[in-house]
Amino acid sequence: MAVSARSLQLAVFAGLLAAAPLALPNDYYINILILCCFNALIVMGLNLLMGYAGQVSLGHAAFFGLAAYTTAFVTATAGLPVWAGVPAGIAVSALVAWLIAVPTLKLQGNYLAMATLGFGIIVSIVFNEAVNITGGPSGFVGIPRLKLLGYAFTSDTAYYYLAAGVLWLATLVSRRIIDSRTGRALRAIHVSEQAAQAMGVDIARHKRFVFVLSAVYAGVAGTLYAHHLTFVAPSSFGFNFSVQLITMVVLGGMASLWGAVAGAFFLTSLPEFLRVFEEMDILIYGAMLVACMMFMPSGLVGGLGKLAAWLKRKLTANPTPGQKPGQKPGLKADSRG
Amino acid sequence: MLFGAPQYLVSGLTVGATYGLTALGFTMIYNTTGIINFAQGEFVMLGGMLSVVLLKAGLPLPLAILAAVLCSALAGCLMERAVIRPVGRAAPVNLVIITIGVSILVRGVVMLIWGKDTFALPAFSGAKPLRFLEASVQPQSLWVLAITLLVLGALKLFFSRTIHGKAMLACACERKAAALMGISVERMAMFSFGMSGFLGAVGGAILTPITLTSYDVGVMLGLKGFAACILGGLGNPFGAAAGGLILGVLESFGAGFISSAYKDAFAFIVLLLLLFVKPTGLFGGPKSDRV
Amino acid sequence: MAELLPELLAVRGVSVRFGGVQALTEVDLTARAGDITSVIGPNGAGKTTLLGVINGAVTPLGGSVRLDGADLSGRPIFERAAAGVVRTFQNLEIFSNMTVLENVMTGGHLHAGYTLLDSLLRTPRFRREEKRLAALCREKLDFVGLAHKAHLPAADLPYGEQRLLEIARAIAVEPKLLLLDEPAAGMNNKETQQLGAIIRRIRGELSIGVVLVEHDMELVMDVSDRITVLNFGRILAEGTPREIQDNPEVVAAYLGED
Ligand SMILES: Nc1ncnc2c1ncn2[C@@H]1O[C@H](COP(=O)(O)OP(=O)(O)O)[C@@H](O)[C@H]1O
Ligand SMILES: [Mg+2]
Numbered sequence: 001m002a003v004s005a006r007s008l009q010l011a012v013f014a015g016l017l018a019a020a021p022l023a024l025p026n027d028y029y030i031n032i033l034i035l036c037c038f039n040a041l042i043v044m045g046l047n048l049l050m051g052y053a054g055q056v057s058l059g060h061a062a063f064f065g066l067a068a069y070t071t072a073f074v075t076a077t078a079g080l081p082v083w084a085g086v087p088a089g090i091a092v093s094a095l096v097a098w099l100i101a102v103p104t105l106k107l108q109g110n111y112l113a114m115a116t117l118g119f120g121i122i123v124s125i126v127f128n129e130a131v132n133i134t135g136g137p138s139g140f141v142g143i144p145r146l147k148l149l150g151y152a153f154t155s156d157t158a159y160y161y162l163a164a165g166v167l168w169l170a171t172l173v174s175r176r177i178i179d180s181r182t183g184r185a186l187r188a189i190h191v192s193e194q195a196a197q198a199m200g201v202d203i204a205r206h207k208r209f210v211f212v213l214s215a216v217y218a219g220v221a222g223t224l225y226a227h228h229l230t231f232v233a234p235s236s237f238g239f240n241f242s243v244q245l246i247t248m249v250v251l252g253g254m255a256s257l258w259g260a261v262a263g264a265f266f267l268t269s270l271p272e273f274l275r276v277f278e279e280m281d282i283l284i285y286g287a288m289l290v291a292c293m294m295f296m297p298s299g300l301v302g303g304l305g306k307l308a309a310w311l312k313r314k315l316t317a318n319p320t321p322g323q324k325p326g327q328k329p330g331l332k333a334d335s336r337g
Numbered sequence: 338m339l340f341g342a343p344q345y346l347v348s349g350l351t352v353g354a355t356y357g358l359t360a361l362g363f364t365m366i367y368n369t370t371g372i373i374n375f376a377q378g379e380f381v382m383l384g385g386m387l388s389v390v391l392l393k394a395g396l397p398l399p400l401a402i403l404a405a406v407l408c409s410a411l412a413g414c415l416m417e418r419a420v421i422r423p424v425g426r427a428a429p430v431n432l433v434i435i436t437i438g439v440s441i442l443v444r445g446v447v448m449l450i451w452g453k454d455t456f457a458l459p460a461f462s463g464a465k466p467l468r469f470l471e472a473s474v475q476p477q478s479l480w481v482l483a484i485t486l487l488v489l490g491a492l493k494l495f496f497s498r499t500i501h502g503k504a505m506l507a508c509a510c511e512r513k514a515a516a517l518m519g520i521s522v523e524r525m526a527m528f529s530f531g532m533s534g535f536l537g538a539v540g541g542a543i544l545t546p547i548t549l550t551s552y553d554v555g556v557m558l559g560l561k562g563f564a565a566c567i568l569g570g571l572g573n574p575f576g577a578a579a580g581g582l583i584l585g586v587l588e589s590f591g592a593g594f595i596s597s598a599y600k601d602a603f604a605f606i607v608l609l610l611l612l613f614v615k616p617t618g619l620f621g622g623p624k625s626d627r628v
Numbered sequence: 629m630a631e632l633l634p635e636l637l638a639v640r641g642v643s644v645r646f647g648g649v650q651a652l653t654e655v656d657l658t659a660r661a662g663d664i665t666s667v668i669g670p671n672g673a674g675k676t677t678l679l680g681v682i683n684g685a686v687t688p689l690g691g692s693v694r695l696d697g698a699d700l701s702g703r704p705i706f707e708r709a710a711a712g713v714v715r716t717f718q719n720l721e722i723f724s725n726m727t728v729l730e731n732v733m734t735g736g737h738l739h740a741g742y743t744l745l746d747s748l749l750r751t752p753r754f755r756r757e758e759k760r761l762a763a764l765c766r767e768k769l770d771f772v773g774l775a776h777k778a779h780l781p782a783a784d785l786p787y788g789e790q791r792l793l794e795i796a797r798a799i800a801v802e803p804k805l806l807l808l809d810e811p812a813a814g815m816n817n818k819e820t821q822q823l824g825a826i827i828r829r830i831r832g833e834l835s836i837g838v839v840l841v842e843h844d845m846e847l848v849m850d851v852s853d854r855i856t857v858l859n860f861g862r863i864l865a866e867g868t869p870r871e872i873q874d875n876p877e878v879v880a881a882y883l884g885e886d
Contacts, residue, residue, distance in 0.1 A: 050430075104613075106613075107612060107616050109429075111612055113433075114608065115608075117560065117605075118605035118608050118609045118612075119605075121601070121602070122602045122605050122606060125599060125601055125602040129598040176750065177744075179747075180744070180747035180758075181737055181742075182744055182747065184726065184737070185734065185737055187725050187726055187730075187734075188723050188726075188734045190725060191724055192721040194685060194705075195721035196734070197704070197706045198683060198705055198706075198709055198721075199714070199734050199737050199738075199797065200706050200737050200738040201706055201734070201737055203706070239560065240556075246430070247434055250430055250431060251434075279448075279449055280445075282441060282445040283442060283445040283449065285441060285445075286439070286441030286442035286444075286445055287442060289437065289438030289441065293424070293434050294423060297428070
């Protein structure tokens with residue numbers, strides 16, 4: 001269905017990613033763009049888990065951090081090359097996710113939220129306290145810059161194109177998973193585990209798969225992050241960051257691929273724009289969260305969709321059936337992306 | 338080998354009392370509205386910070402605490418009226434994010450006005466430790482425990498004797514039924530936010546003389562309160578209070594006997610293990626899905 | 629003649645407790661291939677619980693469930709679906725986040741003959757299989773008369789059609805045995821008649837054995853080959869529709885209910 005429309009979206013996205021640095025001349029902005037790509041990558045995985053499969057994770061920052069610290073340790077402490085550190089980081093994230101997935105994903109609702117939250121906090125405490133390995137609260141310094149196949153990503157623009165390319169690839173992978181039997185199974189689990197199982201879906205396996213996949217996305221982002229900044233500190237991987245990630249998912253629009261990207265880019269760059277308000281930025285950030293959720297509950301993409309529908313109604317003056325009233329957006333929600 | 342155990346028990350119970358009061362606040366709101374209020378920890382912070390500020394403004398300590406607690410209760414009501422009620426029955430995640438937004442806002446406002454410093458509050462009745470068994474007990478610990486017990490007792494009476502209390506339990510069981518019985522679910526929701534503001538602030542105010550306070554203490558206290566809630570079985574008020582005390586003691590023993598660096602982790606490790614074994618909490622009944 | 633048909637489903641001595649409620653006590657149920665076997669009884673009699681025991685959603689205290697002679701006891705729900713037992717739900721469990729066709733294609737989950745790698749690489753096999761599955765599922769929609777609504781959001785269907793969609797989704801699993809839990813609930817007379825015809829065709833054209841839980845007696849008496857009556861979790865009677873209608877105990881149980 002609409003295969004060409006989906007290819008077109010991906011092509012446009014590639015174009016936008018490629019053109020973005022041209023519109024933003026200085027390195028400061030390029031660095032923000034790079035961070036946007038990292039966050040979008042994590043959020044895209046989290047959205048597969050939360051938006052599509054309906055499983056909340058309040059501890060996703062941990063997977064991002066585990067990968068970052070692992071590659072930092074492998075490359076800086078153990079002195080192995082970067083091409084060994086990156087897969088090791090991703091593998092550790094995936095392995096930890098795989099291990100905790102079985103008991104965790106049996107839980108539902110607030111209990112699942114609590115378990116993932118607890119996991120995230122424990123990991124972040126380890127980052128802070130295992131000073132010998134992580135460098136403790138003051139951080140891990142001296143991580144080498146990324147160098148792959150003899151090419152050193154010294155310029156920020158080169159690094160941006162790497163991050164953007166990875167993000168685009170992740171988008172393609174997500175799209176293809178969503179539009180397959182696996183994607184349907186995940187969406188089915190979101191709405192009714194009973195019905196999904198009755199149709200022959202092994203829900204434990206699918207939940208574990210999507211949990212590990214989301215950890216891999218976060219792991220990829222984590223390793224790229226570490227080799228970009230060459231410095232990591234535990235404060236980047238704590239509860240606050242987990243919450244920010246969730247907010248990006250919900251603000252972008254649950255179960256929407258482009259929502260995840262939009263949410264990540266918007267919320268990552270927002271503080272940069274708010275910087276002009278000096279100390280007030282945190283206030284504005286909080287206020288925007290509340291306001292967006294109050295007035296745009298289906299997220300940026302849902303809000304734009306509604307606006308488009310409204311415009312269309314106005315223009316054609318031909319009433320089209322809108323959303324059914326009383327339909328709740330969000331976890332138990334509809335919306336395809 | 339159990340050297341120091343009574344000491345750890347006392348300090349665990351003291352901190353645990355605040356976790357318990359925070360957890361109680363979570364439960365109240367959860368029972369009437371189904372929302373997990375991530376701004377709960379900010380009420381605890383407000384209780385401590387406002388007490389400090391009012392004391393500095395010249396109010397005598399008891400009055401400063403009373404006013405701080407009432408202000409926090411008011412903040413709770415205000416929160417319900419301003420951001421929870423207008424969205425009606427939105428999806429749970431959206432509501433959670435709204436409460437997270439509120440917590441960021443509250444923290445931001447407090448930081449802007451009073452800065453990032455750490456503040457202390459004088460103990461209610463002197464700081465000379467009392468000897469009790471092998472433990473040296475700060476008088477403030479006794480205050481904390483006594484006030485917590487008092488609050489719990491009052492709540493117990495409130496739930497069993499007053500129409501509002503019974504209505505709140507009715508709300509918990511069946512919103513629709515409560516509405517049919519003529520209980521205004523909206524008013525109950527506002528009341529529960531006010532109550533949790535009150536409970537959290539009490540916990541914050543009585544603990545501050547021991548642990549100090551600053552604009553950002555609410556985050557961890559809130560999370561521990563949530564953990565206590567789950568530990569006790571979500572939705573069960575006295576389970577939540579007990580969960581808080583247990584959590585406090587576990588943490589204190591873990592810090593004392595195993596490693597103080599990982600003090601904050603113990604609570605969550607125990608919680609995780611418990612969830613994996615008995616997903617409905619220590620005092621929660623079995624849960625079954627109907628199809 | 630009925631004696632010649634092989635036993636498709638054999639439930640023997642099943643008991644279920646929910647806390648203090650004894651939902652089923654020593655219940656037997658036999659469904660023969662090519663039969664429509666109905667289970668009736670007042671509300672709370674344990675009918676839904678019995679279907680749950682058969683499809684694995686409810687774990688019984690004791691007893692056994694066999695399909696085509698193979699013991700299903702202790703096997704998880706999804707394995708039983710693969711073995712050939714599928715159910716619909718009394719309180720509709722439509723996938724409200726999908727289109728009508730996607731719902732049915734989820735029912736075809738086990739019949740999509742490609743791997744995750746195929747879907748990532750969009751191999752010819754993936755394309756071929758998705759196309760085949762979509763065509764197959766359209767047929768199932770056609771079977772219940774919903775083909776023209778394939779691309780609507782499932783949540784937008786009226787109630788009666790959502791019930792039909794559940795049936796289409798269930799037969800897309802291509803089961804040996806279909807368990808229907810009050811499929812006529814919320815349907816008007818005309819829809820119920822059409823439903824009766826569909827149930828007959830499921831047995832006749834698709835050769836799927838049917839266990840029907842239903843309150844609409846007209847429908848039950850009309851389509852059933854055998855009927856089992858449950859009351860307070862116990863079997864009250866078993867027999868042909870005629871025998872059941874003439875059974876004084878059954879009549880008493882039903883009259884006693886209202
Ligand atoms: N998940 C459950 N937890 C507790 N009690 C249940 C559950 N499911 C069913 N029951 C009880 O078991 C009995 C049988 O229910 P059910 O099988 O739904 O009856 P029916 O479908 O015949 O109306 C009822 O008393 C019902 O309240
Ligand atoms: Mg039933």
